[in-house]
Amino acid sequence: MSNTEITVVRTGGFGNWVRSQLRNIAPFLTLLFLVVFFSVAKPSSFLTVTNFANILNQVSITAIIAVGLTFVILCAEIDLSVASIANVTGIAVAFFTLQPDYVNIANLPLAGPLAVLIALAVCFALGMFNALGVTLIGIPSFIMTLAMMQIADGMSALFVRGQIAYTVPDIVLTLGSGNIFGVPWIVIVAGLFLLVAHLVLTYTRFGRYVYMVGGNREAAEYSGVNVKFIIGAVLVIGAVCSGVAGMLGVAYFGSAQQNEFGTYLLDAIAAVVVGGTSLFGGRGGIGNTIIGLLVLGVLNNGLDHVQIDPFFKILIRGLILLAALVINVYAQSLRSKAETGTD
């Protein structure tokens, strides 16, 4: 990808370079516009260090889920089960933890590390099912993960049976809601996930294969890449990232209950796509996902700082996201033109 970009600069000059990079530049400009707008509209409360920390806190769980989803989308696949797997993993870790007397769940308390391991095994197993369904049976990922969404939701319901659990192991509690030197652990964990994912995608053979499979599956196969393995692996990565996010989410929110994390599905997909990663695979990366996360975080946070009709907020949020996506698609076509040298 980078070779193509260099060629474009040499042959087409700055204009073509801008066009080829518009997919990356546009989300960044959207973010800049939102920051400037809310800073001017409500400088006293929006433009503060506390609020910046607040935004980072708010996007952390979405970030961990979005990391896994970035791998999946880069492979031109989709995972609709991420939020449900996050939910069932969070519920599982609480189910295997001793709960207060007033919690009316027939659970199975175990030692904290064991509860965490079992919860991780749950999300890994669900990711494996997704992987096997898509690669061995040949079910499209959209359908397979849709079914998995239902399965995970059903498991959540069976675990808690309409009740609410509150306690999680200490390690999960610390990472989900604790601080170190004033910095929330959850922000650090999200940062680490983003960093490791970036390194894997940029500097490892596996990362290159992910881009190859997403960019041109046939070519990747002819080049000797084990496409099925790559697709299976990204689905497992997606599920495990979701599971970790779910466990920390339960600690962050203070309770584990059914249908708690549903909103993370669209938020995570939106973060990846708004950031500039192509839904058709092969283009984008963790850098784009970070920008997408910040666009969503600033937008959601900023709208709560300005005095507008709450009924209007949802519409505004939708319109801004639509604008970002239109720019994304437009940028894609400009890039194609720039690459082919047509105007």
Next chain:
Amino acid sequence: MTEKFGVTPQSRRDFIKTVTGSAAAAAAVFGGMGINPAFAAEAAAVSGRSEKPLKAAFSNAGLQASWCAQGKAAAEYWGKLFNVDVTWFDGQLDAVKQRAAIDNMASQDWDFVAIQAFGIGTLTAPVQKMIDKGTPVIDLDTLIAPLDSINVHTFLAPDNEFMGASMTQALVTAMGGKGTIVMTQGALGHTGAQGRAKGFESVVKNFPDVEVLDTQPADWDVSKVARIWETLLTKYPTINGAFFHNDDMALAAAEVMKRHNRTETLIGGVDAMPPAIEAVLQGRMLGTVRNPSGRIHGGAIVAGVAAVVGGEKTGEGIPKSIVTDGPVVTKANGEGMLWMQKHFLI
């Protein structure tokens, strides 16, 4: 209205002159809104209405729900009366979205806040942050956190068990103490639904001739209600009574029954929102028990003002928990209930 209360314009002016400056300002606002100024002045004097506008933040489960939207209107109405600027943080019927909104609320300064949690235990950290800052936090309708784990200013909520029991009692009485009955529940994790179910069970167990056919949850979802009731009507030739955990579900099921030409079922709901009261007045529903959105949200304004201006503290002037029940609404009291709701009195 003035004549109705027997207060002449002259005596009204005299009365206003005798009260404090803040109450006079209140009277101006109240008068401008078409409310009897004598009442306004008295209310303001009692509550200690603030001279300067107070800043309050409110959040309820989600404005998509008509009960919550009515609550917002009530809070804003009572806020104007008591000189409170209300800023709304919509929960959007989503625990994650509400948590983000409450995080944002907690990063700003307020004179008082009022919150109805969508998910119990999901808002504890930011709410605790506001309490630590000294902001009175008024808990509405649903517990923010379990038991006494969080020190809210007060908790304004109906007794869900009472609501479930009183509506079920009305249904069973109308059924003559015998027959078949169905309870369609809200989301099982919702404490309101749990209380209403408990109330239902406490009544039906006293009637051995009443057979409970089904108690499936429909999760407050009208499309799920339609699916469940399509099946129930096919499965059971006679269903004498049906208790729904809210009116939206009751009205959705009533439509399904109408399509199936099944008119034998007496329907009871919860919330007593205007469309359900209309259905009661038209005879499509037997009754619905009022969950007083106006009283809860308006009460939060009064409690907040009393805390900030009057210095009320938990246990010293205001109890830790206040039960805000409403009556069973039938044809007999439906019109009055509509009027009271129109003026955010219940």
